[in-house]
Amino acid sequence: KKPKVEKDPGIPNAWPFKEQELKALEERRARVLKELEEKKLAKKLRAKERLDDLVHDTETRTTQGTLSADGSKRAFYKELLKVIEASDVIIEVLDARDPLGTRCPDMERLVFKSQTSKRLVLLLNKIDLVPKEIAEKWLKYLREELPTVAFKCNTQMQRSNLSRKKSKSKVILETSSDCLGADTLLQLLKNYSRSDELKRAITVGIVGLPNVGKSSLINSLKRSRAVSAGGTPGLTRTMQEVQLDKHVKLLDCPGVVLASATDSKPLMDLRNCTRIEKLADPVAPVKEIVSKCGHEKLMTFYKIPSFNTVDEFLQLVATIRGKFKKGGVVDTETAARIVLYEWNEGKISHYTVPPVREPAGPSESAIVTSWGKEFNVDEVFKREQSTVIAGLPCLSDADHTELPAGAPMSMDVTMMEVRKSFFSSGFLWIEPHPSL
Incomplete structure (x- = not known):
């Protein structure tokens, strides 16, 4: 049994100092209440000061971030120039789903302008994400x-002994993590190093937009995790050297976003040039996806009913994926990021077709002919047809959406000052033929 709590009998009425004691109690009570109010007020003032400091720090970081972002962009651009200057052969990595949209003619002109002896090779990465006829x-x-x-980079997670296959059936290729096209590329580079003009070891620079697979390409050729690679743009910060063998040294270049003000922000986001988790407005690029792919394609992929607007589409995606905020409100922003992730990973399958080309000029034909002999492309590309292209799925068996080819990337005008200062410091600069 719990002991009984004795009740306070209070102050006896017959006590001669009762009035004084009651008055003292009231004063103490009032003093305690006043102290509590002062503490609450002080707590509110401290919270307001912390909030003001936080806002001030945020504004300061935003200002510094703008400056550092510009500085980072210039630093990446200088790394690009270093790679171009140090390389004998430059490989520009393109996304096979939209080669023109991930190509930068301005960057190619830098290669031709640096020295006339440099050679440029294009590499169609992620070739397994497009049908055979399109490739x-x-x-x-x-x-x-x-x-x-x-080319198709190796996607295995182990650190060494990455697989490389010479041929694949189309049934296996769609889900394989093995590398394809490495033998073709290596043979092409070794043919050039053994050409009459060189007969020596060569340095190969890997350039391209963020997240087109530059670091994964080096790891696939080296067959180990020689450099950091992943699906997040911006993992490579500085130029990295990897010795492939005694004939070839590879240079990994940071992905530089070479877009001018004429390129729309949603278009850049679709090319995975910006980290999806840091996008301020992930809904804008999703609008581009909906307009490009159409409603039926997205309804089939996400197994959702028909919708009329992008907001309705994101609400349905959030519901089907279980993305809700507090109170059961659908989280359309998270749903938009999910759609962008699946677009960049190739789960929403799509491809572009080449535009109609104007007749090539005599200078372009001369480049193709002379460089073809140096790389011995006829012999190398014959083997590529049976080892890489033959394993791709046919267009009739694929469930891809055809999109118009994207516009080539353009170089930021402000970065031209970096180029001038870089080459004015003693590097050779030769003006090319006007057609280049």
Whole structure:
């Protein structure tokens, strides 16, 4: 049993100092209440001061972030120039789903302007994400300008002994993590190093937009995790050297966003040039996806009913994926980021077709002919047809959406000052033929 709590009998009425004691109690009570109010007020003032300091720090970081972002962009651009200057052969990595949209003619002009002896090779990465007929069209289109290689990077997570296959059936290729096209690329580079003009080891620079697979390409060729690679743009911060063998040294270049003000922000986001988790407005690029793919394609992929607007689409995606905020409100922003992730990973399958080309000038034909002999492309590309292209799914069996080819990337005008200062410091600069 719990002991009984004795009740306070209070102050006896017969006590002569009762009035004084009651008055003292009231004063103490009032003093305690006043102290409590002062503490609450002081707590509110401290909270307001912390909030003001937080706002001030945020504004300061935003200002510094704008400056550091510009400085980071210039630093990446200088790394690009270093790679171009140090390389004998530059490989520009393109996304096979949209080769023109991930290509930068201004960057190619830098290669030609640095020295006339440098060679440029295009590489169609993620070739397994497009049908065979589309891959053949793009290879034919691009090989009219420059040597072009079809490639699929290794996607295994182990640190060494990465697999490399010479051929695949189309049933296995769609889900395989093995590398394809490495033998073709290596043979092309070794042919050039053994050409009459060189007969020496060569340095190969890997350039391209963020997240097109530059670091994964080096790891696939090295067959180990030589450099950091992942699906997040901006993992590579500085130029990295990897010795492939005694004939070839590879240079990994940070992905530089070479877009001018004429390129729309949603378009840049679709090209995965910005980290999706840091996008201020992830809904804007999703609007581009809906307009490009159409409603039926997205309804089939996400297994959702028909919708009329992008907001309705994101609400349905959030519901089907279980993304809700407090109170059961659908989280459309998270749903938009999910759609962008699946777009960049190739789960929402799509491709572009080459545009109609104008007749090539005599200078372009001369480049294709002379460089073709140095790389011995005829022999190398014959083997590529049976080892890489033959394993791709046919267009009739694929469930892809055809999109118009994207516009080539353009270089930021403000970065031209960096280029001038870089080459004015003693590096050779030769003006090319006007057609380049």
